[in-house]
Amino acid sequence: MFKALAALVIVCIAGAYASEREPAVSGMFYPSDSAQLSRNIRSHLDNITNLPDIDGRIIALIVPHAGIVYSGQIAAYSYKLLESSSIDRVILCGPSHRYPFSGLSVYGPGIEWKTPLGNIACNDSLCNRLLDYHSNIKIIPEAHNREHCLEVQLPYLQRVLPYFTIVPIIMGRQDRMTVELLADALVSLEPDSTTVIVSSTDWQHYRPASAGWPMDSLGIDCLVNLDFNRLQRYLDNGKVEACGGGPTISVIKAAVALGANRAKMLKYGDSGDLSGDKSKVVGYVAAVLYKADTDSDRSTAQASPEKKDDPKADEELPKMLGLTDSEKAELLKIARKSIEEYLESAELPEFDVSDNLRKYGAAFVTLEKQGRLRGCIGHTSASEPLYETVSMCAVQAAVSDRRFTPVSRGELDSLHIEISVLSPMQQVKAWDEIQIGRDGLMIFKGANRGLLLPQVASDYGWNTVEFLEQTCRKAGLGKNDYMSSEAVVYKFQALIFGE
Numbered sequence: 001m002f003k004a005l006a007a008l009v010i011v012c013i014a015g016a017y018a019s020e021r022e023p024a025v026s027g028m029f030y031p032s033d034s035a036q037l038s039r040n041i042r043s044h045l046d047n048i049t050n051l052p053d054i055d056g057r058i059i060a061l062i063v064p065h066a067g068i069v070y071s072g073q074i075a076a077y078s079y080k081l082l083e084s085s086s087i088d089r090v091i092l093c094g095p096s097h098r099y100p101f102s103g104l105s106v107y108g109p110g111i112e113w114k115t116p117l118g119n120i121a122c123n124d125s126l127c128n129r130l131l132d133y134h135s136n137i138k139i140i141p142e143a144h145n146r147e148h149c150l151e152v153q154l155p156y157l158q159r160v161l162p163y164f165t166i167v168p169i170i171m172g173r174q175d176r177m178t179v180e181l182l183a184d185a186l187v188s189l190e191p192d193s194t195t196v197i198v199s200s201t202d203w204q205h206y207r208p209a210s211a212g213w214p215m216d217s218l219g220i221d222c223l224v225n226l227d228f229n230r231l232q233r234y235l236d237n238g239k240v241e242a243c244g245g246g247p248t249i250s251v252i253k254a255a256v257a258l259g260a261n262r263a264k265m266l267k268y269g270d271s272g273d274l275s276g277d278k279s280k281v282v283g284y285v286a287a288v289l290y291k292a293d294t295d296s297d298r299s300t301a302q303a304s305p306e307k308k309d310d311p312k313a314d315e316e317l318p319k320m321l322g323l324t325d326s327e328k329a330e331l332l333k334i335a336r337k338s339i340e341e342y343l344e345s346a347e348l349p350e351f352d353v354s355d356n357l358r359k360y361g362a363a364f365v366t367l368e369k370q371g372r373l374r375g376c377i378g379h380t381s382a383s384e385p386l387y388e389t390v391s392m393c394a395v396q397a398a399v400s401d402r403r404f405t406p407v408s409r410g411e412l413d414s415l416h417i418e419i420s421v422l423s424p425m426q427q428v429k430a431w432d433e434i435q436i437g438r439d440g441l442m443i444f445k446g447a448n449r450g451l452l453l454p455q456v457a458s459d460y461g462w463n464t465v466e467f468l469e470q471t472c473r474k475a476g477l478g479k480n481d482y483m484s485s486e487a488v489v490y491k492f493q494a495l496i497f498g499e
Helices: 002-006 034-046 068-080 124-133 151-160 176-188 209-224 228-237 245-257 325-345 386-399 409-414 454-460 464-474
Strands: 008-013 016-021 056-063 089-095 104-106 111-115 118-121 165-171 195-200 205-207 262-270 281-292 362-369 372-379 415-422 440-445 448-452 488-492 494-498
Touching: 034 068, 034 151, 056 068, 056 245, 068 151, 068 262, 068 281, 089 176, 089 245, 104 124, 104 176, 111 151, 118 151, 118 165, 124 165, 124 176, 151 195, 165 176, 165 245, 176 245, 176 386, 195 245, 205 209, 209 228, 209 262, 209 281, 228 245, 245 281, 325 386, 325 409, 325 415, 325 494, 362 386, 372 386, 372 415, 386 415, 409 415, 440 464, 448 464, 454 464, 454 494
Parallel strands: 016 111, 056 195, 089 165, 089 195
Antiparallel strands: 008 016, 056 281, 104 165, 111 118, 205 281, 262 281, 362 372, 362 415, 415 494, 440 448, 440 488
């Protein structure tokens, strides 16, 4: 308790009281002398040549977070883009290196972050919106007091922006539910052209440069293609390493939802570039995600949420109608068991399943109680094994559907579970392609997206136009926005089964 309190110093600002977050790594990761620190950062910024033109609005940056003597020159490539910009709000996202916890921690409102170059205020409004957004977003001082990944970004921001506020977010366990939560929470903040999201991560750790670069190149390929699904798979199977992989996936996913349609890798390097020792290096990447002024070559990551990641994608997608009755029953048991164990221990159980259920698949899980909807969450992309998708979505439907209060253990016996296994998405070219009762719909327009399952149109007796209008409503759009040239509509089918 005393350690936590020691990190906070109360200061009087304009007649009100605010808490200071003292620097944790000043004098270690960067100079504690303000003049020397300023010279180092200015040198890094001035050393940059051949920075590409960004023909659009910057939405997010990817930066490293080692000591600035090692990674500062790389990070400067990202921050150089902010010079002479209108950015005055920075949302900082990074991983917890020292303090284990579940969920997300926001170190604000009412807190000023101190560096040798001065104090930076939190954006109290945005911090409060995040804290109100979900119960798994909290203020956990221990997650920030000794953490370096956000702190080392601040001096660069102080040199390229005349004034700005911050939203400092640390991710604890990088499980998929928390990754999804951060992505959704970022989108909920509705960042505008004066806001940039920053993901702080280093890449492969302590491998020979000859072995590290091939791993990092796979991650970079995911970045430049805005391919958060493939990056997730590579991190899961160990083909890519990134200490901030979870927050980075969240930031990419949020950026795409917010309109990012292009990304560029600005600079790559490793710790051996300075030390000369290439036997054990850490990889560093600077990248920018942005919405191009013209979307003539819009990234397929936004244009098609079901884009095939690689030549094996067809093999990884299970045949939607290939599930046996016993496999359907097994998925329903997985959904119920996952909810039960999560409510008991806040952990997802492990399952031993057939090879068919291990194939990658997209699905929704719907919960009903006494004939009324109690929660519905799903994944539209086949980014994980089908049984894992069902397990995760069942829990999210129970505790993370913002339309409802979380399910309690006392409700479990009264819940009815229904699973919808989705086919790959097909873009709708003409409205008469849509068949009521067979097709579900998804619409994308800007940062808005909405999806309705096939059974919804049948349940309400909608015709095609009504189905399109209601899908727009679900996305928070005007009812006729499906006709906009900026909108993209997809159809899909579903295999639906329940308890």
